Amino acid sequence: MKKKLVKTLRRIGLRILQTIPLLLIVTILTFILLHFAPGDPAQLMLGSDATPEKVEALRDELGLNNPLHIQVWDFLKGIILEGDFGVSFQSRRPVVEDIAQTLPVTIQLSIIGIIVSTIVGVLVGIISAVRQYSFLDNAIRVIVLFAVSMPAFWLGLMLLLVFAVQLHLLPSYGWGTWQQMILPGITISTFPLAMITRMTRSNMLEVIRQDYIRTARAKGLSANKVIYRHALRNAFIPVVTIIGLQLGVLLTGAVLAETVFALPGLGRLVIDSVYARDYPLIRAAVIYIAFIVTIINLIVDVIYTLLDPRIELH
């Protein structure tokens, strides 16, 4: 038991170390892609009627005319030596501050989203599986089909229209009060909820047919105990991957929901920075996204090994 723990911890350490070269490659690739992408940040900042000299001057100032490898080297030096990820072209503030400012909103929204979608999704999935072919099961499946097909922005707008505009029940924008969290929360939970419900349902259906479930019943366990103690424990394992995936999506900015509800989150920040060709902000955002995705993958993998004793961490 102890040996396995030590082995797992060592492998976790290794995986964390592996993220460093990964982030390095991501950074360099981003640099290269941005360098060759159309659009000039200086031009965008000064406007279309600015003189070419002014544009060049600004480009020099921003370091955009340096050779690519110098730019990369300067950037990496800044990160490693000073923890400086650069300054945003738009706000002229360190990008770290700009991103940090949006994180509370994004993180809060993500937590709401993942908790709601997981709890509701798993429960509904179980019900659907246990009562397969019943009216309830069919109704759930139709609803899930809708949920999976609805574009998030459409759903957000509809909710806005009905609850905020028509019924005046809930606020239509902003972030801070719990009332403001409801509509965006519903909007971003819907798709993950549908995915989790589906996965839970199909896994439960498969698990219920397994021999060890029959053994559990033959031991005299009640139907509930069999479902929650024996079936769910097994069926839930692949669902963890989906939850991780969805969490990753949410943590890196739910752009559409943020746009519809005017939330000052990471998604909007990133999109705006792309339009403005705010290279430092884009780079930092990409590094952040890559980091989050990698860490979440690692956590999901570790949880897998904890849930399924047959699996060892790579």
Next chain:
Amino acid sequence: MTKPLLEVYNLVKHFQISKEAAVFAVDDVSFTINQGETLGLVGESGCGKTTIGRAILRLIPPNSGQVVLGGTDVLALSPEELIQMRKRMQIIFQDPFSSLDPRKNIMKLISEPMLIHQLGGKKEIAEKTYKLMDLVGLTADLSGRFPHELDGGRCQRIGIARALALKPEFIVCDEPVSALDVSIQAQILNLLQDLQQEMNLTYLFISHNLAVVKHISSRIIVMYLGKIMEIAEKDELFDNPLHPYTQALLSAIPVPTLDDKRERIFLSGDVPTPVNPPPGCRFVKRCRFAQAECFAETPELTDRGNGHFVACSQLSKGFGGCAQ
């Protein structure tokens, strides 16, 4: 004077599972099969019998050794030559359902080998397919059916027809009846015997079921953990088993008669997997006659006369502790 059709010399196949560990599935195995003969290959899980069957046909590439079919070394052939060679050697698999492509109907399944080797035009091949179906006891109206619509027995007949399509000389039968019901088993065994007579086939019959192997084989090889423990003519093996493992195996089979007066020999422990086997006899950990030298040297197969070979150092020393 029967001459050997298949000769296997020093066949080795191991699977590397990690840097330090390898599974020695087939560990220096040699035997011959005469034309028209059925050689039975018995053993429990991990003995290597399935691996041998596939290694002989080069479905799995062996690590070393020679496999000579009708004078040609199968392992030395180039890929193109091997494809031609496949017409002479075929295999019937254990699970009739998983060995048939569920998306192909019977006609396609049986005619596929002939189409691949271009043994005629479409109409000709279709006719040949119907003949094969008749040969294995499938009615022609089934040609459009799919495997999942049929029972295990019929699916196995499809597998047999497919194996016969290229008119091979040698067929590896890898547990062909193990997945079938008892009454169907008997049907298929009779079919295999009839086909052998009609088409002068040579079989390597692999199975864990000793009664079945005894019925259909003329000679039998007993394997354990990748090595041959004993070879003998079938009656000789059952009347006079010499190797301790064979004796235990025979005593363990439940027989459907009352008043079974056999001495029951119970082997302790489980059937191990042949990972990094230590030197010495493979059977030493479960053998009731094991002595010191059994742990040190691997016994060779010695001739006890009448084509009966045994790999046991206690026996070679003149009946040490082995009961007769």
Next chain:
Amino acid sequence: MDVGTVNQSASDKKELLKVSNLHVEYRTLDGVVKAVNGATFRVDDGEAFGLVGETGAGKTTTALSIMNLVPNPPGVTTRGEIIFDQKRIFDLPDKAMQTIRGNRISMIFQNPMASLNPVYTVGKQIMEVLELHQNLSKQAAREKAAEMLRTVNILENRMDDYPHEFSGGMQQRISIAMSLACRPKLLIADEPTTALDVTIQAQVLELMKGLKKDFSSSLILITHDLGLVAEICDKVAVMYAGFIVEHGTLRHLFNHPLHPYTLGLFNSIPSLDKSVSRLQPIAGLSPDPKNLPSGCPFHPRCPYAMDICSQKMPEKTEAEPGHELFCWKHA
């Protein structure tokens, strides 16, 4: 289709289980599968009863019915009664049934790897049944579980290992330990050794014989292997297409089997002692349980079939005391 009771001279043995005229069908989208069609038999205290048949004969459904575990939907018991220890199984509410399962009646299944939950340790799975039925503390349950493992020759230090870390033979022994932990009066074993190697099969069988004696339980052994039946059973019933076609003591069935299907089974098996040049298989295929033949279900494959066989289901014939079959040829 009522077989009635076995001869009275054996009634100094107490009757533990009585299955009467059991009819079970599965209502599926493809049609109604008639799995069990009137099975009647009894098992006495301390007796080993063999239920023999091939795939689709209805043996597993019968076994599951005894524990009222036939999945519903799609399984429906349309007729019949099962009395265990003087209780009517089908009248019991599920809560009462739960106190019987794993406790008074236990069952082990064919595939040992698949029958154990892969995410819980072996010790925990045995403890579960002890904690459930015997109200033991965790510590007491753990000790008892270790003791059970010892009786099946598995070392106590493996209690915290997971099922996949054991071999097939050991997994089956663990299942046996789990099923006997509460000392049930009846153990149902559904093809317990089919997935095991021959030498391991012999080990497990020997173990079961010993435990049956030590724990004084009755055994229903479901199998297609007549050899196993000869090893361990006292009475045997042969099932075909959901019907019991012949039943009697071991001697009855092995020394003079009468029903053409039983005879066919014996003739299909290659023998270790006698050599035959050709086996005598039963012609044809098992019937489609969605579409059973009229009259005697075996008549399409029976070498002795007469006109009446396709018209009427045979009535019970007593060939000798305690040996009954359903066949017009012997009527």
